[in-house]
Amino acid sequence: MFRLHTYWRSSSAYRVRIALNLKALDYESVATHLAAGEQNSEQYLATHAQGLVPALEHDGTVLVQSLAIIGYLDRLVPEPPLYPADLVGRARVEAMCHALACDIQPLNNLRVLQYLKGELGQDADAVKAWYGHWIHQGFRALETWASEHSAQGRFVYGDAVTAADCCLVPQVYNARRFDVPLDGYPVLRSIDEHLRTLPAFVAAAPENQPDAGPA
Amino acid sequence: MFRLHTYWRSSSAYRVRIALNLKALDYESVATHLAAGEQNSEQYLATHAQGLVPALEHDGTVLVQSLAIIGYLDRLVPEPPLYPADLVGRARVEAMCHALACDIQPLNNLRVLQYLKGELGQDADAVKAWYGHWIHQGFRALETWASEHSAQGRFVYGDAVTAADCCLVPQVYNARRFDVPLDGYPVLRSIDEHLRTLPAFVAAAPENQPDAGPA
Numbered sequence: 001m002f003r004l005h006t007y008w009r010s011s012s013a014y015r016v017r018i019a020l021n022l023k024a025l026d027y028e029s030v031a032t033h034l035a036a037g038e039q040n041s042e043q044y045l046a047t048h049a050q051g052l053v054p055a056l057e058h059d060g061t062v063l064v065q066s067l068a069i070i071g072y073l074d075r076l077v078p079e080p081p082l083y084p085a086d087l088v089g090r091a092r093v094e095a096m097c098h099a100l101a102c103d104i105q106p107l108n109n110l111r112v113l114q115y116l117k118g119e120l121g122q123d124a125d126a127v128k129a130w131y132g133h134w135i136h137q138g139f140r141a142l143e144t145w146a147s148e149h150s151a152q153g154r155f156v157y158g159d160a161v162t163a164a165d166c167c168l169v170p171q172v173y174n175a176r177r178f179d180v181p182l183d184g185y186p187v188l189r190s191i192d193e194h195l196r197t198l199p200a201f202v203a204a205a206p207e208n209q210p211d212a213g214p215a
Numbered sequence: 216m217f218r219l220h221t222y223w224r225s226s227s228a229y230r231v232r233i234a235l236n237l238k239a240l241d242y243e244s245v246a247t248h249l250a251a252g253e254q255n256s257e258q259y260l261a262t263h264a265q266g267l268v269p270a271l272e273h274d275g276t277v278l279v280q281s282l283a284i285i286g287y288l289d290r291l292v293p294e295p296p297l298y299p300a301d302l303v304g305r306a307r308v309e310a311m312c313h314a315l316a317c318d319i320q321p322l323n324n325l326r327v328l329q330y331l332k333g334e335l336g337q338d339a340d341a342v343k344a345w346y347g348h349w350i351h352q353g354f355r356a357l358e359t360w361a362s363e364h365s366a367q368g369r370f371v372y373g374d375a376v377t378a379a380d381c382c383l384v385p386q387v388y389n390a391r392r393f394d395v396p397l398d399g400y401p402v403l404r405s406i407d408e409h410l411r412t413l414p415a416f417v418a419a420a421p422e423n424q425p426d427a428g429p430a
Binding site for chain 1: 281
């Protein structure tokens with residue numbers, strides 16, 4: 001019924017995998033090997049014109065963009081809700097999602113790193129500095145917000161899982177993968193550590209995907 | 216009642232100005248001069264921890280991130296709706312918003328261009344090529360989607376204004392400002408041309424803001 005075009009290490013696909021699991025929705029994984037460039041094939045571009053993952057097929061239609069997909073799933077299957085019911089709470093959770101999904105991740109995804117190395121001729125150190133810079137820019141604000149809004153350092157907002165948790169864990173995974181020091185973010189680290197014990201998050205983790213490659 | 220921290224040339228603030236106007240909400244403009252670095256002042260960071268515009272004050276609370284603010288306004292004042300009522304339509308409009316607000320604009324905003332010039336020592340031509348590259352990447356997909364979903368080349372989706380229109384016009388403005396050729400996007404150009412005749416869009420345009428500087 002659900003068919004997810006995914007890649008084990010794509011943090012956008014990781015967000016949607018978590019949401020599908022939280023909603024207890026079974027889905028078929030279709031791996032699109034980003035590092036091998038499969039997202040630029042004519043066939044994949046016919047599915048998703050941006051040539052990005054994820055894309056979710058459901059009921060004969062294709063949905064794209066991780067947060068649009070998460071919003072769709074949340075309306076289709078209301079329990080558990082992935083956004084607070086009150087207007088301000090919802091806007092705060094959405095803002096945290098966008099700070100991660102608009103202001104950190106798109107700056108650090110594969111196509112951008114390839115452009116930095118290729119067109120701009122940057123070496124590995126410069127690319128790593130770039131990567132860490134945007135994570136720190138975003139995490140500083142998120143640490144402030146999580147300090148204000150997390151009830152007990154278990155979830156980003158309040159004391160229940162939201163879409164912001166679906167976005168945080170993949171971004172922390174990326175930070176670790178690129179050796180970005182996270183000492184300055186005790187609240188985010190506590191939340192991430194707790195979330196990664198939850199079954200929906202465990203099942204969505206990159207290393208537990210059928211297309212996982214070597215670390 | 217509404218107080219918008221804005222900058223005339225910020226395309227994220229421009230989106231929210233359009234939405235406020237579409238909802239016929241009066242607001243006070245507080246200019247934050249990005250090119251002068253005012254967004255990094257301690258005072259502004261206490262308002263918005265990311266040091267970005269826009270931020271919207273309402274009812275004693277501060278909301279950030281343009282799409283979270285637009286979602287809040289749409290729930291607060293339902294008419295005219297800025298998203299289709301059906302689940303798939305809503306997901307498609309949100310996807311178009313995110314393709315603009317996550318995958319184009321954050322790559323081209325001021326702090327990134329400053330990093331390219333400063334830390335990475337790129338010259339004006341390289342920065343301009345970078346800017347155009349990400350616009351073309353995104354606009355190619357948006358042209359495809361708009362061709363499928365725009366009813367008559369007047370709005371991005373269907374035949375009524377949506378949040379995707381609030382995102383498109385500021386991005387086309389940016390493209391023009393950086394001389395990115397738009398010949399390949401006849402549907403987007405037609406939509407943009409129509410939208411820019413509507414009063415809500417005219418009043419939100421950069422050149423019509425109280426803090427507008429020289430072109």
